[in-house]
Amino acid sequence: MKIGVNCGHTVSGQPGCGAVGLIDESVETRAVGKRLIEILKKAGHTVADCTNDHAKSTSENLAEIVRMANAQPLDLFVSIHFNSGGGKGSEVYTYGCQHHAEAVAACEKLHALGFVNRGVKDGSDLYVIHRTAAKSMLVEVCFVDTASDVDLYHKLGAQRVAEAIAEAITGGHSEGGGEMTQTQYEELKKEINGLKPMIYDYMDDNMPSWAKPTVQKLLDKGIFAGGSDGRLGLTDEMLRIFVINDRAGLYG
Ligand SMILES: [Zn+2]
Structure with a gap:
């Protein structure tokens, strides 16, 4: 392994x-x-x-x-x-x-x-x-x-x-198992990332650039209070909804 x-x-x-x-x-x-x-x-x-x-x-x-x-x-x-x-x-x-x-x-x-x-x-x-x-x-x-x-x-x-x-x-894995090529690994990583939804907690490099202006606008307006630990806790789904609303002019 x-x-x-x-x-x-x-x-x-x-x-x-x-x-x-x-x-x-x-x-x-x-x-x-x-x-x-x-x-x-x-x-x-x-x-x-x-x-x-x-x-x-x-x-x-x-x-x-x-x-x-x-x-x-x-x-x-x-x-x-x-x-x-x-x-x-x-x-x-x-x-x-x-x-x-x-x-x-x-x-x-x-x-x-x-x-x-x-x-x-x-x-x-x-x-x-x-x-x-x-x-x-x-x-x-x-x-x-x-x-x-x-x-x-x-x-x-x-x-x-x-x-x-x-x-x-x-337990149950006695040896090294099959070797994975880098390409297979990248594909598997993509697959797993699809199963593990990203959670965006901060305005950092992980935040998709298409969502940043909207998130910044909502932060400026004080709409995101964040959790008690200051994290935003935004999923991809939430980002998409916020951006659609923003483009529809809901946030001014
Ligand atoms: Zn610990």
Whole structure:
């Protein structure tokens, strides 16, 4: 298999770094993720390390992770995280809450180590899930601010956790699989992007140029309040409707 592995956020203390509780997410995602990369490589898989250590902001960190992931064809993109907020156990996010084998297995393998199985959840609005071309999953190993989770994690060690995730990824896939040509990859990427609707959160290079004047007009008029996190959350469909309305003179 060809697998992209992302060790969560930037390094500890930097813009875009992870949550800190009893343990530090940025430190532990690297402890688990780098071991996961080694295990997968030893098993003969091709691994792209999609970890970004330094960025000016969270959005730059996320864009860089996705750029690294989409630089080559991948069978699977895996992002390693640790949760915060006082819950208990492991959960895995996928696009559209797809219960693909690797995601279900990751929940089960972590549960077998003793973590509560919080299940597969909808990660459609997570940047690294919806912007990556490959099948993707984001694993929240456990909670950095829950003592029982952290105790169990320390008892197991990062290696055991990495092995569990590796087993989930490779279960049923023993070797490298068919090689894909760049052309086949580009075609597959187009196909997958068709299934994963783009979500435009910012007025940046991703925003189609035909939609920019309309979106800017609506921003200027204060019509887009954006979510609590300031993201626009616009789909292609919404862009098309706004532009048609604009051309019909609805927005002056
Ligand atoms: Zn995280």
